[in-house]
Amino acid sequence: MADGVEAREIVKTFGVGTEHEVTALNNVSLTIRSNEFFTLLGPSGCGKTTMLRLIAGFEMPTRGDILLFGEHMEDLPPNQRAVNTVFQHYALFPHMSVAENVAFGLRRLRKPKDETDRTVGHMLELVKLGDLAHRRPAQLSGGQQQRVALARALAPGPKVLLLDEPLSALDLKLRQAMRLELKQIQRETGITFIFVTHDQEEALSMSDRIAVMSNGEVQQVGTPHDIYEYPVNRFVAEFIGDANFIPATVAGFETDMLVCSTVAGRTLRVRGSGDHNTGDLVTLFLRPEKVLLHRQGETSSGRLAGEVVDVVYYGSETSYRIRLDDGTVILAEDRNMLDGSRRFAGGEQLFVEIGAETLRVLGQ
Amino acid sequence: MKRRHLEVGRYHGLGTWTVLCFAFLYLPIGILIIYSFNASSLAMTWTGFSLDWYAKVLRNDSIQFAAVNSLVIATITTLFATAIATAAALALVRGGRFTGHTASLGLVTLPLVVPEIVTAVAVLIFFANLNLNLGIGNVIIAHTTFCIPFAFMPIRARLVGMDTSLEQAARDLYSSEWQTFRHITAPLLMPGILSGAMLSFVISLDDFIITLMVAPAGATTLPVYIYSMIRQGITPEVNAISSVFFAASVLLVSIYWLLSRRVMSVPKGTGTSNASGGSRT
Numbered sequence: 123m124a125d126g127v128e129a130r131e132i133v134k135t136f137g138v139g140t141e142h143e144v145t146a147l148n149n150v151s152l153t154i155r156s157n158e159f160f161t162l163l164g165p166s167g168c169g170k171t172t173m174l175r176l177i178a179g180f181e182m183p184t185r186g187d188i189l190l191f192g193e194h195m196e197d198l199p200p201n202q203r204a205v206n207t208v209f210q211h212y213a214l215f216p217h218m219s220v221a222e223n224v225a226f227g228l229r230r231l232r233k234p235k236d237e238t239d240r241t242v243g244h245m246l247e248l249v250k251l252g253d254l255a256h257r258r259p260a261q262l263s264g265g266q267q268q269r270v271a272l273a274r275a276l277a278p279g280p281k282v283l284l285l286d287e288p289l290s291a292l293d294l295k296l297r298q299a300m301r302l303e304l305k306q307i308q309r310e311t312g313i314t315f316i317f318v319t320h321d322q323e324e325a326l327s328m329s330d331r332i333a334v335m336s337n338g339e340v341q342q343v344g345t346p347h348d349i350y351e352y353p354v355n356r357f358v359a360e361f362i363g364d365a366n367f368i369p370a371t372v373a374g375f376e377t378d379m380l381v382c383s384t385v386a387g388r389t390l391r392v393r394g395s396g397d398h399n400t401g402d403l404v405t406l407f408l409r410p411e412k413v414l415l416h417r418q419g420e421t422s423s424g425r426l427a428g429e430v431v432d433v434v435y436y437g438s439e440t441s442y443r444i445r446l447d448d449g450t451v452i453l454a455e456d457r458n459m460l461d462g463s464r465r466f467a468g469g470e471q472l473f474v475e476i477g478a479e480t481l482r483v484l485g486q
Numbered sequence: 487m488k489r490r491h492l493e494v495g496r497y498h499g500l501g502t503w504t505v506l507c508f509a510f511l512y513l514p515i516g517i518l519i520i521y522s523f524n525a526s527s528l529a530m531t532w533t534g535f536s537l538d539w540y541a542k543v544l545r546n547d548s549i550q551f552a553a554v555n556s557l558v559i560a561t562i563t564t565l566f567a568t569a570i571a572t573a574a575a576l577a578l579v580r581g582g583r584f585t586g587h588t589a590s591l592g593l594v595t596l597p598l599v600v601p602e603i604v605t606a607v608a609v610l611i612f613f614a615n616l617n618l619n620l621g622i623g624n625v626i627i628a629h630t631t632f633c634i635p636f637a638f639m640p641i642r643a644r645l646v647g648m649d650t651s652l653e654q655a656a657r658d659l660y661s662s663e664w665q666t667f668r669h670i671t672a673p674l675l676m677p678g679i680l681s682g683a684m685l686s687f688v689i690s691l692d693d694f695i696i697t698l699m700v701a702p703a704g705a706t707t708l709p710v711y712i713y714s715m716i717r718q719g720i721t722p723e724v725n726a727i728s729s730v731f732f733a734a735s736v737l738l739v740s741i742y743w744l745l746s747r748r749v750m751s752v753p754k755g756t757g758t759s760n761a762s763g764g765s766r767t
């Protein structure tokens with residue numbers, strides 16, 4: 123598959139030579155495939171928006187190179203890049219109608235009038251706004267404005283569509299609906315989408331691949347499944363969903379198992395050995411929903427005794443904070459079943475099962 | 487008790503006070519207008535309604551000459567001052583950082599605080615030294631210098647309030663810099679430009695001190711002419727011409743106001759004419 127966008131060793135420093143010098147991107151390399159829904163995920167200030175602005179051409183990299191379908195972008199201004207952007211606050215032109223907004227890019231490209239009209243009609247249909255073509259942006263709701271912004275950016279038929287937190291200004295229900303719609307439009311149009319967000323749920327639910335960023339560096343690139351199940355470090359594990367971290371030392375090896383002993387003196391087995399030596403300090407990582415809760419058990423069978431400290435009810439699931447009898451506090455999450463057989467109350471004694479295949483050893 | 491927000495209408499006596507303030511502002515103008523319809527030639531004795539003084543003004547060639555001068559000067563001054571102010575605002579707000587940015591901003595707006603008589607004397611000496619005598623042109627140059635900051639303030643305020651992402655979006659959608667200016671920046675800036683133009687038109691129209699100093703023979707403007715009439719005694723003719731002048735100003739401002747309401751809403755923040763600094767009369 124051809125590479126859509128390639129960023130090579132990008133460094134972006136703002137305010138060079140002043141006392142406010144800030145390095146927004148520190149040696150970032152990314153390869154985004156053609157037709158891919160690619161997400162840049164990270165907390166605010168991690169450099170994800172800067173990356174997007176570099177691809178769009180609003181900023182020039184301090185060092186490094188950006189290629190669009192094999193073509194060097196060098197100092198090309200935004201209007202000479204086959205890339206369009208959906209802005210965070212939409213940036214719709216207030217003095218133009220919806221149709222004029224959508225036609226704007228096509229007119230600058232000097233497309234014939236009948237072709238422009240056809241494309242505008244098609245785009246407005248795609249985002250289900252056909253009957254609002256003559257309204258001004260100020261007369262539209264937030265969700266409708268967002269669709270206009272999308273139609274306007276898609277109309278010129280860019281090779282790459284950049285989306286800068288486009289859903290952040292919408293309310294929850296609309297956001298969820300737009301996720302599905304965006305994904306569908308991406309599939310239908312076959313355009314490469316580069317989506318910037320700080321919302322891990324958004325990233326997981328829409329992306330083909332995700333790049334998790336922090337402090338101007340890419341921490342991990344992978345499919346949503348990879349990122350969630352096999353985070354490479356503590357930052358990624360913590361940023362995507364809830365996680366338990368258990369400090370431990372490597373005590374020995376069994377067939378394809380790593381035997382670790384926790385600081386509290388308990389022995390935990392981890393599937394998959396990895397590259398470790400006896401005596402290494404490691405961090406074990408465990409997603410809360412992988413912790414199994416039982417009313418009965420024997421500690422000898424690998425179940426750990428504990429007490430429920432806190433219960434938070436979320437409707438479809440319940441989250442528990444559990445203090446194990448060695449003092450370690452872990453987070454567990456359980457689906458709420460119809461019969462309520464696995465519901466625990468604060469203060470209740472229970473047994474916790476941590477399977478060898480659910481634990482991972484985190485890189486430092 | 488429930489805490490209430492400040493509501494001006496709840497303060498006793500405020501209405502009376504407001505009426506008094508407005509009376510202080512407008513009563514003299516009101517009386518001036520009423521007496522412009524007085525049949526008597528004595529300024530302060532009412533003898534009956536008449537339009538004679540207006541007819542007299544219309545027949546007075548000197549007044550018409552001065553009025554035409556005023557309009558020509560104000561129109562050309564407005565064109566120059568608004569164009570220069572727009573360029574200055576674009577450079578200072580959208581031009582990024584450059585050496586002398588703060589100094590430029592200060593220098594553009596400085597004429598607002600320089601006493602008018604100082605500007606007047608300075609311009610007069612300047613023209614005399616250059617031996618520049620362009621007749622009405624001298625007045626236009628002088629007016630342009632002090633009208634620039636008045637045009638500049640509302641244009642700059644509008645530009646500061648305008649979201650730069652709109653211009654970025656235009657660039658992103660294949661606009662060159664010029665196309666971005668033509669299709670996005672200029673139309674969105676238009677209310678600011680109109681404010682600036684109207685301010686400089688009105689300021690130029692009623693300027694007295696500088697015009698008195700600078701205007702050569704044949705370039706007399708209406709305010710200067712009215713002043714010379716008063717020196718020969720106050721006649722109802724002065725009332726009539728002042729009333730016409732007043733009506734013209736009100737008409738102009740009203741037209742502007744109606745226009746600016748039609749030219750769409752402000753995209754972000756406000757940028758209308760409330761940034762005009764001190765008054766100049």
